[in-house]
Amino acid sequence: MPSDDEPSFEAKLFRPIILAGTLLLFVIPSLFTLAIFWNRKKIKSSSYFLPQKKFKRSIIDLKPIAGAAETIVQNVQNQIINPNYEVNSERIKADPSDEQQVLGRGCFGVVVKGTFDGKKAAIKCAKDVNIGYAEFWLDVRARESLYQEACLLSFLPQNMNVLRLKGAVTKGWKEGGQLRMALELCDDNLQHILLKVKSDKKFINQLCHLSNEEAAKLKTATKMVYQHERGDVVKPSKSDQLTTSDLLSFGYQTSLGMQFLCSYQCLHRDLAPRNILVKRIDDQWIVKICDFGLARQMEESMNYYQQLRGAAQPANWISPEAFLSQKFSPAADVWSYGIVLYELFTLGTTPYGNKTREEIEKELKAENERLITTRPEYCHEELFNFFENCWYYDSTRRPTFGTCAVQLENHLQRANPEQLQLLQKLLFMNE
Numbered sequence: 001m002p003s004d005d006e007p008s009f010e011a012k013l014f015r016p017i018i019l020a021g022t023l024l025l026f027v028i029p030s031l032f033t034l035a036i037f038w039n040r041k042k043i044k045s046s047s048y049f050l051p052q053k054k055f056k057r058s059i060i061d062l063k064p065i066a067g068a069a070e071t072i073v074q075n076v077q078n079q080i081i082n083p084n085y086e087v088n089s090e091r092i093k094a095d096p097s098d099e100q101q102v103l104g105r106g107c108f109g110v111v112v113k114g115t116f117d118g119k120k121a122a123i124k125c126a127k128d129v130n131i132g133y134a135e136f137w138l139d140v141r142a143r144e145s146l147y148q149e150a151c152l153l154s155f156l157p158q159n160m161n162v163l164r165l166k167g168a169v170t171k172g173w174k175e176g177g178q179l180r181m182a183l184e185l186c187d188d189n190l191q192h193i194l195l196k197v198k199s200d201k202k203f204i205n206q207l208c209h210l211s212n213e214e215a216a217k218l219k220t221a222t223k224m225v226y227q228h229e230r231g232d233v234v235k236p237s238k239s240d241q242l243t244t245s246d247l248l249s250f251g252y253q254t255s256l257g258m259q260f261l262c263s264y265q266c267l268h269r270d271l272a273p274r275n276i277l278v279k280r281i282d283d284q285w286i287v288k289i290c291d292f293g294l295a296r297q298m299e300e301s302m303n304y305y306q307q308l309r310g311a312a313q314p315a316n317w318i319s320p321e322a323f324l325s326q327k328f329s330p331a332a333d334v335w336s337y338g339i340v341l342y343e344l345f346t347l348g349t350t351p352y353g354n355k356t357r358e359e360i361e362k363e364l365k366a367e368n369e370r371l372i373t374t375r376p377e378y379c380h381e382e383l384f385n386f387f388e389n390c391w392y393y394d395s396t397r398r399p400t401f402g403t404c405a406v407q408l409e410n411h412l413q414r415a416n417p418e419q420l421q422l423l424q425k426l427l428f429m430n431e
Contacts, residue, residue, distance in 0.1 A: 069264045072155045079147065082154035087167035092116055092182050094123035104189070109146050116166045116182035126179035147173050149292040150181050156264060160427045161257030163277060163290035186288055187280055190250060191273035191348065197242045198347035205378055206234060206244035206415055224381050226415040234416050239280060244378060245416035246285055247344045249423055250278075252408035253287035256427070258337060259401035261289070262330045268292065269328050271336040272317050273343050284423050315360045316350045320393050323364045331395035337404065338371075338390025345379035351391075368393055383411050 075082075094114030095101060101112040103122060114123035126146045153165035166182040173179040197203050206227045214230070215223055226244065228234045237243045254276060261268060268275075268289070275291040315323075319335035322328050342351045351373040352360050363371075371391035375384040386407050392398050399407075412420045 076151045081151045085154040089169045096125045122183045122185045124181045159260045163288040186277035190276040194348040202241045204243040248412040255401050255404040257289040315357045320364045331398045334398045341387045345376035
């Protein structure tokens with residue numbers, strides 16, 4: 001007969017069941033947690049990012065610091081300039097009346113060679129009270145646009161493909177006082193370089209057509225390839241030359257710069273080769289998007305900017321919806337970017353050729369699926385098939401700047417991988 005201290009039969013029977021249940025309560029959640037961790041690890045190590053990418057920065061994952069874009073929007077709309085960039089007028093030296101120092105004139109100011117803290121800089125000026133060269137200067141509305149440009153650039157983080165603001169003099173601008181910006185000095189604008197290279201016949205075409213035998217040997221269905229793909233030695237261009245690889249580099253960098261601006265809810269609204277500066281750094285052409293006089297901030301909830309009717313817009317680069325309804329969105333800038341690509345690969349010609357403004361406007365009003373034109377001589381047919389998508393009349397069908405960057409990077413990798421590697425080191429070395 002069992003003693004009082006000895007467990008009963010029922011206790012002996014249920015004890016292992018209770019122990020097993022307790023273990024399961026701990027083991028199953030632990031296994032579930034491990035499974036989630038392992039799955040995430042596999043996703044991280046997958047081929048989501050571009051395989052040829054060797055840098056930490058992903059061109060398709062460009063995002064600003066949380067809240068930064070909204071802060072910039074509010075500051076620009078409230079016409080607030082970053083106090084870190086407001087400087088004493090003595091630090092910016094320039095003489096807008098000296099024709100020999102004039103670098104260019106835009107809708108909202110004149111740009112001249114000058115100095116900032118004694119170092120060479122490009123100085124963008126608006127009307128001063130004591131300067132009487134009326135043909136150079138602008139009305140109150142234009143001065144306001146120039147001030148808004150200074151506000152925008154003062155809050156944007158630095159980016160290699162966006163022209164850098166060094167300092168600005170803006171105090172008293174509403175009363176007609178000095179309004180000047182000291183900007184990064186570049187070598188030239190893209191429009192001038194394209195036309196000069198075309199005129200001097202200094203362009204080196206790196207596209208070639210394969211024979212049937214060559215295509216079979218390279219196991220490719222396309223007859224058009226870059227010389228590097230055929231096994232040819234590709235030499236870097238000299239400072240007075242341009243190659244197909246350089247054109248691809250210009251297009252690639254422009255898409256990166258525009259992607260950066262879009263990430264801060266900034267619409268350029270005047271993207272064209274004349275507003276893309278270039279600077280030679282370590283034998284590489286570096287693109288600098290500039291002239292933000294027409295740039296505007298879009299509300300995140302709306303995703304577009306509504307312009308008042310009657311404001312002047314460049315017909316050659318404007319999208320159909322921007323022309324017809326005055327609505328500007330990132331997709332409208334993508335349309336302009338497609339025009340820029342066409343100009344690149346024709347060395348300075350727009351898809352509209354010699355059409356008048358009236359003829360262009362008639363085409364923008366037409367209910368076409370997309371803008372129709374012929375492939376530029378120096379553009380790979382695969383790349384042309386892609387950037388034609390920038391010209392869909394339905395803006396929702398156009399690619400994003402991130403997608404454009406991936407495409408241009410891929411073609412530059414095929415045309416000149418060494419140039420791409422050197423370029424990316426310059427662009428992303430501080431990231």
